Amino acid sequence: MKHRTLALPLSVLTLAALTGCGSLSIGGSDERDTVTVWLMQNSASKGFLEKFEKEYEAENGDVDLDITIQEWTGVGKKVTEALADEDADAPDVIEVGNTQVAQYVDQGGLLDLSLESMRDLGMEDWLPGLAEPGSVKGAQYGIPWYAANRVVLYNKDLFKAAGIDKLPRDQEEWLALTERLNTGSQQGIYLAGQDWYTLAGFIWEEGGELAVDKDGIWSGSLDTPQALAGMDFYGRLQALGQGPKDADEQTPPQTDVFAKGKVAQIVTVPGSAKLIEEANPKLAGKIGYFPIPGKKAGRAGAVFTGGSDLVIPENTDQEWAAKDVIKALAGARWQKELATTMDYVPNKTTLASAVDANPGAAAMTEGAARGRATPTSPRWAAVEADNPIKQYMTEVLSGGDAKQAARLASQQITEALDVRHE
Known part of the structure; x- marks a missing residue:
């Protein structure tokens, strides 16, 4: 394959597919x-x-x-x-x-x-x-x-030992199942306190948004009732494990935690199973998957x-x-x-x-x-640079006032998305 080598030190991008509509005619000369x-x-x-x-x-x-x-x-x-x-x-x-x-x-x-x-x-x-x-x-x-996108990876052996033979159909069943798995030294789920991508899905599932656009002006919206409901569900689920409240899923890597065999579930991409099996070959063939449950029975949640x-x-x-x-x-x-x-x-x-x-x-x-996906503001990267959503999550999970923390985080998002700050 012909690959052109670039002298520039930095880099970019990808590829894929063709169907029933015919290709366009790209010229009639002999020149390629x-x-x-x-x-x-x-x-x-x-x-x-x-x-x-x-x-x-x-x-x-x-x-x-x-x-x-x-x-x-x-x-x-x-x-x-x-x-x-x-x-x-x-x-x-x-x-x-x-x-x-x-x-x-x-x-x-x-x-x-x-x-x-x-x-x-x-x-x-x-x-x-x-x-x-x-x-x-x-x-x-x-x-x-x-x-x-993220799914739920689960330990089949731990599910079997708990007598669980049916996967959850909605969020409430997921919570109940996770609570059954959360016994002794075993964690029903390992969910880090600052996994804000997972939180975003819960917020969208409730009908909330991370930020909203009104006539070209973006503002944070974590303090709406819908967004707060998404954070509340996150907190209920996170409490059924021993994930840190002040760190994300990479600190420590949640795949390493799951590989120890005492965690029943994590929320991650399916490819993480390979990392888990490399860390603990005994788990090969013992990892299952199901979509993140939604509020409505039988319908996957927003992700x-x-x-x-x-x-x-x-x-x-x-x-x-x-x-x-x-x-x-x-x-x-x-x-x-x-x-x-x-x-x-x-x-x-x-x-x-x-x-x-x-x-x-x-x-x-x-x-x-x-x-x-994240809000389509051209300045969203400025939000992620010093991510107030992570700080907000830690505050709430540590017992802080959710509404007050959400108002502060929303204000910080609004300021980061303000084009006048460029």
Whole structure:
């Protein structure tokens, strides 16, 4: 596979799929077009990329793909520079994190793909957690590529020992089941006090928001009754284990805690099972998965969706060819291939059956249908830099006044999202 080596020290992005709508005609001359694609490290396997490149070029004889693998570290600066670059070597297609699209739109330089996404890509079935952050002020700039979200990983042996043979259908059943598992030295669940992505899902499940946009002005909204109800549920669940109140899920790594065999459940992505089994091979084959339960019986709860969108810089000199590459990557054929190869969630709810044979990915796909992303403010990164949501969670879990702590955190979010602070 042809990979162009970049001299720049920082990095960027990803790739995937084609369905029943035919490819666009990309020119009638004998000259071959080169489409430069920036994809992120580990977003797709080498084997997938080699297969995609070989078959795409065979089906589109006048196109060469130049796929360059980038790293996530420092990606923001590098993409920003690429969007402002008029050089012929600038990329034509870029993989970006789904929550980054609004920031790049605000900086300028992304191509509006609304017509293509509505006409040819079946956007009515896109996962909301990828499609919504890719849309800014009614225009679609990011085309969903792949998704991943949290599920509940559980220890099958501990469930069996507790006589639990049915998985919870809703939040109240989840609490009751977890309480049964929380005995002696055994934790019903390990949930760190500052796992704010998990909290976000509980808030959305109640109908609340982290922040709201009114006429272009963003403000924090953790102090609404719905958001407070989400925090209350988090507190009830977190109390059924021994997770720290003042640290996140990486301090210590919750996979290491689960690997000791005394924790019945954690909330994480399915891929964490591999880390657990590496730490404790005795747990191999003893880890199960189920979607995070929602308030309504039989319906998965709302979750934070991570993943990637594909974008095209306005300065591309291969606009139509770049659009055709995205149509391939975002279409059913390559979406199914990517999902089964990488244990991802495909970009459409109608493609969910592609991962039915994989229990972890199947559980993840159920949740993804109700997935969300962080607020689409271009300044959301400023919130995460000194995250007041984490501080708010610790205050509440430590016995502080929830309403007062929520008002303070909401005020801090509002200040961070204020464009006048730039």
